[in-house]
Amino acid sequence: MIPEPKVVNTIINGDSKQILVSERDSLLEALRDRIGMTGAKEGCNNGNCGACAVIMDGRLVNSCCVMAAEVEGAEIMTVEGLASRDELHPLQTEFLDNAALQCGICTPGFLMSSYALLQENPDPTEEEARFWLAGNLCRCTGYDKIIDSVLTVAKG
Amino acid sequence: MQAVNYARATDVDDAVRLLIEGGENARVLAGGTDLIVQARERKRNVDLLVDVKHVEEFMVLEFDTNTGLKVGAATPLYQVYGDNNVKINYPAIVDASTVIGGKAIQGRASLGGNLGNSSPAGDSLPAMIVLGGVATLAGPNGRREVPVGEFFTGPGRNILETGELIVYISFPPVGAGEGAAWERFIPRNEMDIAVASAGAWVKIEGGSVTDARIALGAVAATPLVANDAAEALIGRPLTDESISAAGDAASEIASPITDMRGSIKQRKHLAKVLTERTIRMAADRIR
Numbered sequence A: 001m002i003p004e005p006k007v008v009n010t011i012i013n014g015d016s017k018q019i020l021v022s023e024r025d026s027l028l029e030a031l032r033d034r035i036g037m038t039g040a041k042e043g044c045n046n047g048n049c050g051a052c053a054v055i056m057d058g059r060l061v062n063s064c065c066v067m068a069a070e071v072e073g074a075e076i077m078t079v080e081g082l083a084s085r086d087e088l089h090p091l092q093t094e095f096l097d098n099a100a101l102q103c104g105i106c107t108p109g110f111l112m113s114s115y116a117l118l119q120e121n122p123d124p125t126e127e128e129a130r131f132w133l134a135g136n137l138c139r140c141t142g143y144d145k146i147i148d149s150v151l152t153v154a155k156g
Numbered sequence B: 001m002q003a004v005n006y007a008r009a010t011d012v013d014d015a016v017r018l019l020i021e022g023g024e025n026a027r028v029l030a031g032g033t034d035l036i037v038q039a040r041e042r043k044r045n046v047d048l049l050v051d052v053k054h055v056e057e058f059m060v061l062e063f064d065t066n067t068g069l070k071v072g073a074a075t076p077l078y079q080v081y082g083d084n085n086v087k088i089n090y091p092a093i094v095d096a097s098t099v100i101g102g103k104a105i106q107g108r109a110s111l112g113g114n115l116g117n118s119s120p121a122g123d124s125l126p127a128m129i130v131l132g133g134v135a136t137l138a139g140p141n142g143r144r145e146v147p148v149g150e151f152f153t154g155p156g157r158n159i160l161e162t163g164e165l166i167v168y169i170s171f172p173p174v175g176a177g178e179g180a181a182w183e184r185f186i187p188r189n190e191m192d193i194a195v196a197s198a199g200a201w202v203k204i205e206g207g208s209v210t211d212a213r214i215a216l217g218a219v220a221a222t223p224l225v226a227n228d229a230a231e232a233l234i235g236r237p238l239t240d241e242s243i244s245a246a247g248d249a250a251s252e253i254a255s256p257i258t259d260m261r262g263s264i265k266q267r268k269h270l271a272k273v274l275t276e277r278t279i280r281m282a283a284d285r286i287r
Helices: A027-034 A090-097 A107-120 A126-135 A144-155 B012-025 B035-040 B077-081 B084-089 B091-097 B111-117 B124-130 B227-231 B240-253 B264-284
Strands: A005-012 A015-022 A053-056 A059-062 A075-077 B005-008 B026-029 B048-051 B061-064 B068-072 B134-139 B142-147 B152-154 B165-171 B178-185 B196-205 B208-217
Touching: A015 A027, A027 A053, A053 A107, A059 A107, A090 A107, A090 A144, A107 A126, A107 A144, A126 A144, B012 B026, B012 B048, B012 B134, B012 B165, B026 B035, B061 B084, B068 B084, B068 B111, B077 B084, B077 B091, B084 B091, B091 B124, B091 B178, B091 B196, B111 B124, B111 B165, B124 B178, B124 B196, B124 B208, B178 B264, B196 B264, B208 B227, B208 B240, B208 B264, B227 B240, B240 B264
Parallel strands: A005 A075, B005 B048, B026 B048
Antiparallel strands: A005 A015, A053 A059, A053 A075, B061 B068, B068 B165, B134 B142, B134 B165, B178 B196, B196 B208
């Protein structure tokens, strides 16, 4: 059985998009392979690492665990939508200033999870931030610089 | 990913119809945090995903002091544990649902999905059992109600028949003298699968335990209802001795395996420790 190609209508980072997908595609595959938005990364592809994290209808999700067909009518925010036209988001600036990344594969996921955290809880404790980011794995930097960056942005 | 089609159900009957048409490899898509991964890794054969998240009855979250709590099979966990009525009246659900995966999982995963996936280690399952959770199922022959404790038949297996699906899970109202808790043991605090878990519900009236329910996770092929452990508490005041006897009874019925997460000996020990701990937590929560 070969699934029929399917058109999915969605809003990504504020722009209406029509994506031609296969029904077997995940949202991550649709973003990366169908429309070339390679910000979200494939790490584990099973919901453990958070490298593919995006925000769907206001909630943080792992895009590898969402079917592309599911986002019909949904609104998606990816790491590409974090910076404004000519200015990085404060989280991005702080990650850079604080060297909260090395290879960078986990970074888009951490940024989206951190963004979702601050949307829901603008002034988290260190424990709350660590718990919230537990679904994101980094195998280079360790977590302290990432947590420091998030808390620094929260403190303004 | 294996070749799979996607269909969005328009109501409960439509979901049943799609499942029947799709046959044995049609699966209900709630949050997909287990199912999509299993389909990708070919741990389950799936050729049709029936998305139920656009049908209101699968997404309800209703509380009434007289009738209790009703949670749609696909209502995401963050809504469940974020709800004030759930926090106040059913903290055992919060205990479990806040540690299922991380935040990105909790944005999608659901109690109904945990139930349908039927893993013996499913974190919410012992909590739902001890709270007296009842699943309302819809199928080609209409609806039926099944207590959560009677739902499982083996690892990843349950009593759902072809074309049948979970619509919502109901919990009775919380009465005076009642408290419940759930806890698990894992090597880290989050994003891991339980080595063992336990849930306890107790009702204390006039200084004596008049009713109790204990359930265990990850220590057998299915979540276990530990009737003997509950019996050890009922009809007497809650004491160190009765709690210890309940722990021993829980350990006795545990029939775990040794795997990468833990040994038989460790899990039997944990069944006792977690049972005792959750009984104390449950009693402390009585208002």
